[in-house]
Amino acid sequence: MMGLLDSKEDNLKSKLSFAKEAVSMLLSGEIKPESNLYTDMVEKLYSILRELLEAGIIEALDAYELVVMLRCRFSSLPESGEILRNLKEALGGVEVGSSQD
Amino acid sequence: MLIGEILDSVKAVRDPYLRAVTYAKMGELLFKARRKEFKQAFTKAVETAQSIEDPVKMFRAIMVAGYYLGRAGIKAYRRIFQNIISDTEEFEGRDVILRMGVPYLVALEDYEMALSYASLIEDEITVDVARLVIIRGIRKKTEENSKEPLEWAFSAFEGIKNEPWRSKAAVDLVKINLLTGNYGGAVSTLVEINDGEWADYAFKQVVFTLKEKGVLENYLNELWNVAETLSKSFGPELLYSLTLAFALVGEGNAAVEFLRRARASPDVFVSIANDLFNRDLDVLPVFIRALSDDEAVAVGKAIMNRILDNPDIEHLKIVTAIGESTSDEAVWTKIARYYVLTGDFDDAIKVAFYVKDKRLRSLILADVAHNFVKMGWVSKAIDLALEVQDERYSPLVVSEVLIKALEFELRREG
Numbered sequence: 098m099m100g101l102l103d104s105k106e107d108n109l110k111s112k113l114s115f116a117k118e119a120v121s122m123l124l125s126g127e128i129k130p131e132s133n134l135y136t137d138m139v140e141k142l143y144s145i146l147r148e149l150l151e152a153g154i155i156e157a158l159d160a161y162e163l164v165v166m167l168r169c170r171f172s173s174l175p176e177s178g179e180i181l182r183n184l185k186e187a188l189g190g191v192e193v194g195s196s197q198d
Numbered sequence: 199m200l201i202g203e204i205l206d207s208v209k210a211v212r213d214p215y216l217r218a219v220t221y222a223k224m225g226e227l228l229f230k231a232r233r234k235e236f237k238q239a240f241t242k243a244v245e246t247a248q249s250i251e252d253p254v255k256m257f258r259a260i261m262v263a264g265y266y267l268g269r270a271g272i273k274a275y276r277r278i279f280q281n282i283i284s285d286t287e288e289f290e291g292r293d294v295i296l297r298m299g300v301p302y303l304v305a306l307e308d309y310e311m312a313l314s315y316a317s318l319i320e321d322e323i324t325v326d327v328a329r330l331v332i333i334r335g336i337r338k339k340t341e342e343n344s345k346e347p348l349e350w351a352f353s354a355f356e357g358i359k360n361e362p363w364r365s366k367a368a369v370d371l372v373k374i375n376l377l378t379g380n381y382g383g384a385v386s387t388l389v390e391i392n393d394g395e396w397a398d399y400a401f402k403q404v405v406f407t408l409k410e411k412g413v414l415e416n417y418l419n420e421l422w423n424v425a426e427t428l429s430k431s432f433g434p435e436l437l438y439s440l441t442l443a444f445a446l447v448g449e450g451n452a453a454v455e456f457l458r459r460a461r462a463s464p465d466v467f468v469s470i471a472n473d474l475f476n477r478d479l480d481v482l483p484v485f486i487r488a489l490s491d492d493e494a495v496a497v498g499k500a501i502m503n504r505i506l507d508n509p510d511i512e513h514l515k516i517v518t519a520i521g522e523s524t525s526d527e528a529v530w531t532k533i534a535r536y537y538v539l540t541g542d543f544d545d546a547i548k549v550a551f552y553v554k555d556k557r558l559r560s561l562i563l564a565d566v567a568h569n570f571v572k573m574g575w576v577s578k579a580i581d582l583a584l585e586v587q588d589e590r591y592s593p594l595v596v597s598e599v600l601i602k603a604l605e606f607e608l609r610r611e612g
Contacts, residue, residue, distance in 0.1 A: 111393060111395065132406065134406050137443070137446070138399070140477075145395075
């Protein structure tokens with residue numbers, strides 16, 4: 098049973114680490130905002146953050162709300178660059194494991 | 199102020215590390231301006247660096263001097279970096295020094311020397327990180343100039359043993375291959391990725407790039423084999439995601455073929471269609487047209503239900519594709535309903551006459567007839583109501599249409 102929990106935690110850690118690097122990649126301009134890959138990365142970030150919240154990692158809430166904004170692309174929302182910068186900062190404070198200790 | 203005086207004034211910088219860096223930067227500027235004083239500046243930079251007591255700081259300052267020498271295009275920088283290798287042989291913190299040197303050498307595009315540094319590092323993880331730095335450096339350079347020498351990237355990659363460094367390096371190697379047009383190499387490197395998230399990302403990048411370059415078709419089989427291998431390691435979720443990538447670039451046939459080979463259930467076909475509906479209405483018809491009649495029934499029902507929740511003319515291409523992909527009359531009835539809701543009664547009637555099932559045909563005709571009454575087209579409504587053949591509906595429809603027609607006439611007269 099503990100093994101299963103560890104493996105779930107490892108999985109979330111790896112997803113969170115991916116999410117942090119993905120935001121940096123999106124910010125760097127390496128991936129064009131109008132490309133399929135960009136949209137896909139945003140979708141991926143959304144599903145990872147949902148998963149973190151579902152796992153009880155409440156620190157991910159700010160980041161989750163920012164990804165929801167990024168996903169909507171409403172004209173009244175801040176520019177995606179600004180959202181991504183805030184997202185990077187918000188993700189910086191999210192850790193898997195420490196919050197449940 | 200004369201150049202000699204400026205160089206002399208650097209003494210005022212009290213911190214020796216900063217002083218060495220200042221001399222080195224000046225050396226580069228002087229060399230580029232073809233001033234003979236560059237030698238003096240670089241010599242001072244190295245001498246000042248050597249005077250630093252803290253060994254780590256000292257080697258760092260020497261590296262900086264070497265780096266600016268290299269930037270100026272003076273090959274002697276190599277001797278400086280080579281000397282550091284021999285001078286640190288007995289030094290306890292050698293790994294730190296060698297690891298520190300790698301980014302400078304990468305920035306100078308001296309990948310050979312950078313690899314020599316990496317291979318001398320003893321700590322397993324530090325070696326991997328250093329090699330990843332080399333690969334990332336090559337990747338960044340390749341973005342500017344697609345003719346970078348790839349063999350160094352491959353050599354750096356081969357030596358990486360631990361995760362997550364190996365997977366991250368593999369992702370960069372995939373990108374390098376794509377940037378240099380080595381598409382087969384990009385596809386085959388995908389299986390080196392041992393992290394599901396990164397594998398998913400890199401696979402999609404390959405699919406999207408190959409599509410953009412117009413060569414995706416040539417690599418479909420290889421990509422299928424890779425997708426199969428990756429999904430064995432990371433589960434069916436990944437296969438789903440990879441299939442979606444094909445559908446998203448408008449390769450409906452490939453996406454459907456992938457699903458069939460994976461023996462996906464009808465629910466999976468429906469999920470892909472729903473995802474496409476959420477993300478790109480233009481590629482959904484291509485996916486639908488690739489479906490067999492049976493596959494299109496489940497997808498058609500699900501998508502038509504979503505369209506009927508909020509029907510819009512922008513859905514027409516999807517509706518047409520569904521109609522052409524299945525002969526299921528229940529789905530056709532939903533299509534007719536869409537035509538009614540978007541005011542295209544002629545097409546709704548056409549669909550009705552293709553439908554053999556009397557009950558479904560009657561439902562469509564009754565729907566159109568009711569709408570004709572609403573529009574004030576009473577005689578057309580009655581004609582249509584009389585076409586309703588299902589005995590369970592026929593009298594009811596005719597009766598309802600006639601009552602509504604009477605109400606309409608009375609309202610008009612009154």
